[in-house]
Amino acid sequence: MIRYVVRRLLMAIPTLLAVYTVVFLFVRVAPGDPAVAALGDYASAEAVQALRERMGLNAPLWAQYGRTLLGYLRGDLGRSLITGAPIGDQVAAVLLHTLQLTLAGVLIGALLGIPTGILTAVRRNCLPDYIGRTLGLVGLSIPAFYLGILLILAFAMNLRWFPVMGAGAFTDPWANLRHLALPALTLGIIMTSFVSRMTRSSLLNVLREDYVRTGRAKGVGERAVVYLHALRNALIPVVSVLGVQTAVLVGDSVMTEIVFSRPGLGRLMVQAMMQRDYIALQGLIVIYGAFVVAVNLITDLSYGFVDPRVRYD
């Protein structure tokens, strides 16, 4: 197991390097000079030149590539083109909020999605199935930012149960949870749709297997057939969907953070885009890439827990 983890971690290195390389090149092919973009069209040539010098943008491409990479390896994401502040500090200040939001969304998705998936599969083509599938389709189609606005309208502005925006400090758990509720629900509802859909189709497939028929023929009760025999096998593909969708959810968290004015990586990224701060943008996109690589790693490791046939060697 430990050897497998080490090997998977080593395998993640070339992937991360590729992610960095692609992002670095993309940001460099962007039309326009990052320094001009940061200072505005009316900046003097001297000011632009000074900024380029300070940011190391005058160095040859390979030197910039190497220096930025070395910085990233040391945990140094460079300095903002706009404010000159270290990007790493900004990231550190909000990273936990984004992680908390994404994790809460995944948790809600798994806790609501798996039971609904089971219900719709067991009651196939009955009322609960139709309702579950219709709601699932709506959940798959609704943009996260719009769902967030609807939740704000209902639960923050009309019922006043939750605050409209911001994120509570971690030192005040109650305020923190109250601020987390609606954004997490936004992501959770979307995740629930994916998970319940996958659980349903996977369980339906397994229920068609021979061993399930054998179980029923031998007089095993329906409950035991579904929960003891079928569900365990049906959950294997669900785990991989949880992994893939967590990566998708990271994208939706950007919009959720914006709608709820929540501090987070997504808001930092959009802010960097608006200010055309290419250095910050590059670092943030690489962090998103690393995040997805980490999620994939955790997903691969979790296969062993749900499927004893998976051996890590």
Place this chain on the structure above:
Amino acid sequence: MTRPWFLQGRRTRAFLRNRTAIVGAALAVVFAIVALLAPALAPRDPLEQNVYNMLARPGGSHLLGTDDLGRDVLSRILYGARVSLIVGLSSVLIGTVVGVFVGLLAGYFGGFLELIVMRVVDVLMSFPVLVMGLMFMAILGPGMDKLILAIGLVLSPQIARLTHGAMVALRDMEYITAARSVGSGPWRILRRHVLPNVLGEILVMATLWMGTAIRVEANLSFIGLGVSPPTPTWGNMIREGVRWLAVTPWLAVFPGIAILLAVLAFNMVGDGLRDAMDPKLH
């Protein structure tokens, strides 16, 4: 030569039996008609301002009310469908063409080209769609043409991987070797023997991507990175409406319903197409 899947009766029948898919198709047709006929259907000019009738409630002469500049919300939603349709169709077209081209080339020629190209495809696919959309918009700059290109590029890796997979599965098949041995060139082989085999899957993916493209466009417009005002789009209508959420919530709610219905339509049709093509479900 095999006929393309949509001319084969069994699949068409399976699609037509699927009620959800039919409802979706009907919704998609309504959406397309609204987009095409917006100037005829809209009761007013979507850009016409009226300072004496700002933030009017829905009903009366303005069925869905007016916004903070007194513009008719219904007319703006109808015109907004045009942007969604244009962006959706063009970006899916770009994504499909680029993706099929890259996937086929990498799969057909193999070797070093395949290694590099598919590695880049994998990396691009590891980013969330929206993050990649933001990245391309940052590189390309603002404007509707850039937006279309950005969404198209976001989609292309998925299509490339699909086509590449099919190409790899096919390239060692005997009939491909046979075609090559009678002197067919790569272009002819790709067009006559490979493309027809992946056309169905590409169609399913493209349909589902129409929904995603519309959603991504709405997301980017909502942030302020999409089509710029005053051109009405559903995303920037919500962006403007959110400021009045406490006073006139419908300004943000109505355009959202339009987005939801449009995306839902393509998802329903895409699901139906996929089920119809799945031999296990017949």
